[in-house]
Amino acid sequence: MKPDYTAWRHVFKLDPDKSIDDAALEQVCRSGTDAVVVGGSSGITYDNTAELLARVRAYEVACALELSDAEAAVPGFDLYLLPVVLNTPDGDWITGLHQKALRHYADRLDWERIVPEGYVILNPRSMAARVSGARKPADAGDLRAFALLADRIFRMPIFYVEYSGAWGDMAWVREAKAGLNEARLFYGGGIRTPEQAEEAAAAADTIVVGNLIYENLPLALATVPGKRKRIETRDNEWYR
Template sequence: MSFDWSEFEHVTKVDPAKRLPESIDVLRHTDAVIVGGSDGVTEENSLAVFERLRAEFPDLPLVQEPYRSAHVSKRTVEVADAVFVPAVYNGDKTNFVEKHVGFFTELARKSEDVTGSGLPFVGSVLASKGRELVAELADGVVGEGYVVQNPDSKVAGLTNVEEHYTPEQVAGAALATESFYGFPIFYIEYSGRYGGPEDVSAAAPFLDETALLYGGGIGSRAQTDEILDAGADAVVVGDCFHEDTERFLETVPTT
């Protein structure tokens, strides 16, 4: 699915390992949902979230952001509109090149759980029709240039981020995302802490085709507006959706 980010300003990140609010009706006020997390996420709880979201909001764009390939299956791919895979620039190499090669290696090795049964095999590698189906699956995978700016966060620990980038380095990462790697998304992640507009302002001038997303600590409309005014295409809101749906509504920009 191709996303028109000019129509998106507010994205909700739903963690499948966390309990959903009793009513998720507030999601009618968001533009898209990313399903993903790092702790306690499984294919099963991811699929359960996708199925509930799709049942209640059939036209809402839904994205899976898996931390590892085990979270992805034929069923999750069928219900999601895309799979976003982060490339963490300021993490270690395991969370950049090695992670992506490993991710696609696992896709190539999976059989029934990803591509369906009855496919021809040559050794452990899918052959003929099997390769075509895996290639079709891979076409739905979208790379994200990703900068983790809160070294004390759980995601920083998992990706071995020891230092945050300076605004100048964020600008360089943004430029590399669009001009070198060709990723359609650049994501500035503060993970539970509001980082303000400085990094967004540094990155925005270097992105024309690539969408700029900011996530972390958004808890008010004023913060949403500040980030959007600095040049972000969309804010990503997660914690307050799970914790306080009234406060979540306060993060939705007025249009």
């Protein structure tokens, strides 16, 4: 059965190009998160994507593929999230690569499971920005205009605000969300504490936690709603 992504509040994002052992993967998949999204900006192949999907499939959690490379379009995911980078002058990341992929793969797609995302990348130092040529919006008003573009013009069901490893400006996120009628706002970037997870969840519809899984798994698990508790690390203590 196709999962209802509109009900997702918390998502863990796993990168096929990064290592995660079986014990850590089990904790992620059994954490109570609403879904696991598989995706990354580089090093994504059919083989490492298929391998990660097979491991996640041992658990009941919903699993989606963020499809940034058509050659890694592995069958068997519950959903396929298709990013369209709105803040780049490079048309390949808006329509070019998508058109080429559809020429070869359209007949194989389950269109009921394809969900387009209007993507705005706000960390110019990130790999995603360097690869796509994304340009950071000048201010919150610019970001809101991109939200309107995704929601009102392109009718995309997801508007994704991606800070890609850096903690974002929640005032900007709230401004973008205020411009949406139908689209759901996903926020990803720099969530490294339960407090930041709460703040981002208050500004966005869905939060995405990725890098923290590989940096500090206990803290990552503590970002799941309803699972927040005292987390001790070498240098810090967080209480939830």
